[in-house]
Amino acid sequence: MNLSTGRVVPVLTTLLLLVPAVPASATTTGRDSPGGWSAAWSTAHHHPVPGNDWDGPNWSVPGFADQSVRQVVRVSAAGSLIRIRLSNRYGSQPLRLTGATVGRPTSGAAVRPGSLLPITFDHRRSTTVPAGAELTSDPVPLPVRALEALTVTLYFAGPTGPATFHQSGLTSTYRATGDHRFDHRAAAFTGETSQSWYHLAGVDVAGSPRTRGTVVTFGDSQTDGYGSTPAADNRYPDQLAEQLVGAGRPLAVANAGIGGNKLLADSTCYGERGVTRFRRDALGQPGVRVAVVLIGINDIGGGGYPDFGCGASPVVTAAQLIDGHRTLIRAARAERVTVIGVTMPPMKNATGYDTPPNEKVRDEVNRWIRDGGEYDAVVDLDRVLADPADPDALRPAYDHGDHLHFNDAGATAAAAAVAARIR
Structure with missing residues (x-):
């Protein structure tokens, strides 16, 4: 039970024990001493x-x-x-x-x-x-x-x-x-x-010795909160903040998600590419200690479409996406920020996304995030949010309805999975 909201947090299986959790105190940027400035709310612009x-x-x-x-x-x-x-x-x-x-x-x-x-x-x-x-x-x-x-x-x-x-x-x-x-x-x-x-x-806060820096959630619409109830603060980063507060963990949470954002391609409608904006929108947040990365599904699903006015959508390979993730990891390490990789959730039956070639790329990138050992820790949302009867699809109880975005219940499960990686 989430003590601050009364939400029931699902009990997670031993799946989350596949990768050891990384203490938030294991790294520091030098900008997040107790009582110093921490980003307590943020949004990424475009x-x-x-x-x-x-x-x-x-x-x-x-x-x-x-x-x-x-x-x-x-x-x-x-x-x-x-x-x-x-x-x-x-x-x-x-x-x-x-x-x-x-x-x-x-x-x-x-x-x-x-x-x-x-x-x-x-x-x-x-x-x-x-x-x-x-x-x-x-x-x-x-x-x-x-x-x-x-x-x-x-x-x-x-x-x-x-x-x-x-x-x-x-x-x-x-x-x-x-x-x-x-x-x-x-x-x-x-x-x-x-x-x-x-x-x-x-909006940054300071002056409280209990606030010891910020966890920045970085990504696309799944981080931005599409699929959650409007005006309810039910995005997964919001629920992550609630769970950290309920557990007495003195960390702020900042949201750096942009709907439609891609890791490798710029868009005039959906923001600069993730490999470019990560330094500003994630590592540039006051007090950042941990960056949580969930991105890539739009590179896969949007690949090959013509430019409708928001930027080109080139077809991407798994190797290209993995290189993009490595760019984020190197940038975080240079700033001594713990970086957590999140596998892309299932997308079966998602219009325009679910094709055999796209699923192959998603599987390959997820396999690397899960088993490559390059992220400091891993949250396997691909498995946490999957339908037990069909692992390539979202669990119906978590599906917003488009088979790509998770709803409030899915955001609760995602937040619990991420919270389990932060000690």
């Missing part, structure tokens, strides 16, 4: 793109002008100080932020009266983030508990141009005309909502 029928509308292409953007996030670890990170990585012009606040939400866009505090940058309430850059705020003296929600409101007086964003936020972001940074009421924000994150790249 280029602005128009909305669509399956991901929903978003505001990334027009950006913002004389508008307040209110975003609610849940931090995974405790601290007496918080700070935020803003990104203009894919902006076409400098991003001028008129001001920002942080507070404690009640419901929806409403904030607890009296809890709103200004966020400053180099002791100023306004700041400019150069195009292609990120910026970290000054510390804010706001004590937070693990798994507590915070509301961050950004106000842009002038036009921002296209917004650096994360499309599949699976939670409501609110927009209002005018400056509503210090407005605790929800009324101004009831007209427009989006399911994406905008410019907010991370």
